[in-house]
Amino acid sequence: MDKRSPKQLRTMKTLTTRQQEILSFIENYEWRNRYWPSIREIQEKFGFKSTNAVMGHLRALEKKQIIERIPGQARTFRIHRPDASSLGQMPDNSSEVVDIPIMGDIAAGYPDRVEPAGEIGRLQVDIQHAGFNNNRRSFALQVRGDSMVDVEIYEGDMVVVEPREPRDGDIVAALIDGETTLKRYIQKAGEPPYLKAENKFYPELYPVTELTVQGVAKAVVRSL
Amino acid sequence: MDKRSPKQLRTMKTLTTRQQEILSFIENYEWRNRYWPSIREIQEKFGFKSTNAVMGHLRALEKKQIIERIPGQARTFRIHRPDASSLGQMPDNSSEVVDIPIMGDIAAGYPDRVEPAGEIGRLQVDIQHAGFNNNRRSFALQVRGDSMVDVEIYEGDMVVVEPREPRDGDIVAALIDGETTLKRYIQKAGEPPYLKAENKFYPELYPVTELTVQGVAKAVVRSL
DNA sequence: GTTGACAATGGACAAGCGTTCACCTAAACA
DNA sequence: TGTTTAGGTGAACGCTTGTCCATTGTCAAC
Numbered sequence A, B: 001m002d003k004r005s006p007k008q009l010r011t012m013k014t015l016t017t018r019q020q021e022i023l024s025f026i027e028n029y030e031w032r033n034r035y036w037p038s039i040r041e042i043q044e045k046f047g048f049k050s051t052n053a054v055m056g057h058l059r060a061l062e063k064k065q066i067i068e069r070i071p072g073q074a075r076t077f078r079i080h081r082p083d084a085s086s087l088g089q090m091p092d093n094s095s096e097v098v099d100i101p102i103m104g105d106i107a108a109g110y111p112d113r114v115e116p117a118g119e120i121g122r123l124q125v126d127i128q129h130a131g132f133n134n135n136r137r138s139f140a141l142q143v144r145g146d147s148m149v150d151v152e153i154y155e156g157d158m159v160v161v162e163p164r165e166p167r168d169g170d171i172v173a174a175l176i177d178g179e180t181t182l183k184r185y186i187q188k189a190g191e192p193p194y195l196k197a198e199n200k201f202y203p204e205l206y207p208v209t210e211l212t213v214q215g216v217a218k219a220v221v222r223s224l
Numbered sequence C: 001g002t003t004g005a006c007a008a009t010g011g012a013c014a015a016g017c018g019t020t021c022a023c024c025t026a027a028a029c030a
Numbered sequence D: 001t002g003t004t005t006a007g008g009t010g011a012a013c014g015c016t017t018g019t020c021c022a023t024t025g026t027c028a029a030c
Helices: A006-012 A017-033 A039-046 A051-063 B006-012 B017-033 B039-046 B051-063 B084-089
Strands: A067-069 A077-079 A101-103 A119-122 A139-142 A158-162 A171-176 A179-186 A194-196 A205-207 A213-223 B067-069 B077-079 B098-103 B119-125 B139-142 B158-162 B171-176 B179-186 B194-196 B205-207 B213-223
Touching: A017 A039, A017 A051, A017 A077, A039 A051, A051 A067, A171 A194, A179 A213, B017 B039, B017 B051, B017 B077, B039 B051, B051 B067, B158 B171, B171 B194, B179 B213
Parallel strands: A101 A139, B098 B139
Antiparallel strands: A067 A077, A101 A119, A139 A158, A158 A213, A171 A179, A171 A213, A179 A194, A194 A205, A213 B213, B067 B077, B098 B119, B139 B158, B158 B213, B171 B179, B171 B213, B179 B194, B194 B205
């Protein structure tokens, strides 16, 4: 057991919830806009009534060497996190996204009917390759969870999904328990089809009902 | 022959020398610093005695839709540079799809100079995401070998490579022993850069010489 | 010879924006 | 019980920075 208190643990390198939120927003903002936010923009986003609230968090992040700033200069950040799995998470705040949607959560139906709230980013993918026709309603879906790690699809990856009837062996985007996940579609002759996770620690099998399968995964795109 | 005079040609879409210089500086600045320059920094770099000299060029670039700016906000640029080479060949007018050659083997030099024989397919991708929209001469490279399995890049995957100067931590396409492979580019302050395989069974380090690095990997695409 | 794009000077204003000082609350130490 | 850390309010100061006005000059085109 780690004898240190939660407090002590937090003061070292880990970030507090608030700090993580601030950091995520900053990264997210730059990712969307290609430039950094001003302190007052951060303030506004979090509803602070003083810019100094932001300053406190920035100072903390700077002391922990997560971010670096150039004193006195506007909108200049530098983020030291080579690890950057952060791109994959992007909590919320993606309000002003302009382009074609990456659906973070298509829980409640077909992608056509999804609200803008489900969009967590933009990505235009069109692949004419190996049967991936330049066709209609394909959409990108960002992967959460590790149900497909055995076929090398990881959290944060984007999967291009084409809405169509699945065939045996296809990887499909499926609606299970109100959440869209990736599963392998299995259909043997004379038997009802079912879904299967590609992770040996997830031995679950899922029945296929109407509206379960939303489309077939055609490609994985991961930005580096 | 084009009957229009050089002048007329220039007024359309091409940039004047000065404008090209300004644009290059801005792009370059952002590469190095990860944030945009202020107008006075541009002014100083070019030795202008008035900020308005810069303003004129920026207005011109904006009118030509090369750059975009947010009025009144500091250090906010957005650079739209549709790849000149791709502009001509877009399949149908599906906005900004770029088709990227898939090079099976780029052993003998820069991708520019590669013979069409090295092309084993074409991949039509348009990703407006994480800096990938800046594709000048991007090309796709099919991965052979397992030198990058620790970052989940596998044999058969296609990596989209953008020719440009690498930064510390980038994954780069590098020419080693007459063969193009993927490596991690490491450059610590005050030290010469080197390349490193992302596979714990490949502990090799490689020095960086001229012509070694061909570009920076921006995305992985795997068709399922 | 006039027009218009291009390039640049010089000065000044106002908004954007980072920074700081004083002060407050709550929880976690020691 | 006093002290530290995280989180926040409120207001003000002043540098940074984008913007605008007036003016000058060059060069090719009409």
